[in-house]
Amino acid sequence: MGSASSMLTQYDIEEVQEHCNDLFSQQEIVSLYQRFCQLDRNAKGFISADEFLSVPEFAMNPLSQRLLKMVDGLNFKDFVAFLSAFSARASMQQKSELIFKVYDSDCNGKVSFNDILEVLRDLSGSFMSDEQREKVLTQVLQEAGYTRESYLTLDDFVKVLGSYGVKMEVEVPID
Incomplete structure (x- = not known):
């Protein structure tokens, strides 16, 4: 999971699932990884504030500046953990x-x-x-x-x- 261009292994998927308290299925994690890789334009392994702002829904959110403080520099595992609060299965x-x-x-x-x-x-x-x-x-x-x-x-x-x-x-x- 080091570089964003690498493929996820079954171990990586299970590790991310555990990290986000199983709030996403394996299929959802693979989809999130694809989206993460799209956002990580320079394949650095993390997403910058500017890359987050490339998501129109995020950029248009009135709280985007506050959220940016929380998401700037997230690696994939932390990206999924952040998004897990938005899961329908989150408490x-x-x-x-x-x-x-x-x-x-x-x-x-x-x-x-x-x-x-x-x-x-x-x-x-x-x-x-x-x-x-x-x-x-x-x-x-x-x-x-x-x-x-x-x-x-x-x-x-x-x-x-x-x-x-x-x-x-x-x-x-x-x-």
């Missing part, structure tokens, strides 16, 4: 952990009111004023028992998010 906990990392931009293990506000700003753009965003966020936090001054850990974050549900899935096309 709510796995999805929540990824979303938490998106909000926790300084990687301190806590999400502040301002961290959430920044993401809301990215998501809503000019459709909402800062005042509207702050009002909505304050209300959501209050309903979950938190204040503007609260710092949310992952467990707190899941508690707040849990009542709203999370839908984030990608389908892996199998050739």
Whole structure:
């Protein structure tokens, strides 16, 4: 699995499956490997931020700049592990952990009111004023028992998010 141009062996496939908690079938891993190789234009064995931005759906995502911090320089194994949170078979906990990392931009293990506000700003753009965003966020936090001054850990974050549900899935096309 060193170079992106090499072929996957059965051992490699099983190793990647284990690394992503068996959330992808062997066929899906082979398809993901083909896509990885397409993205890894220089066959370096990892995907750069620029290569990720060549995926239109990724580039158009309002959170792409935040996601780029998480995906820049991923090798194939870590690429599949990252995508596993988007699997239909991923648990709510796995999805929540990824979303938490998106909000926790300084990687301190806590999400502040301002961290959430920044993401809301990215998501809503000019459709909402800062005042509207702050009002909505304050209300959501209050309903979950938190204040503007609260710092949310992952467990707190899941508690707040849990009542709203999370839908984030990608389908892996199998050739």
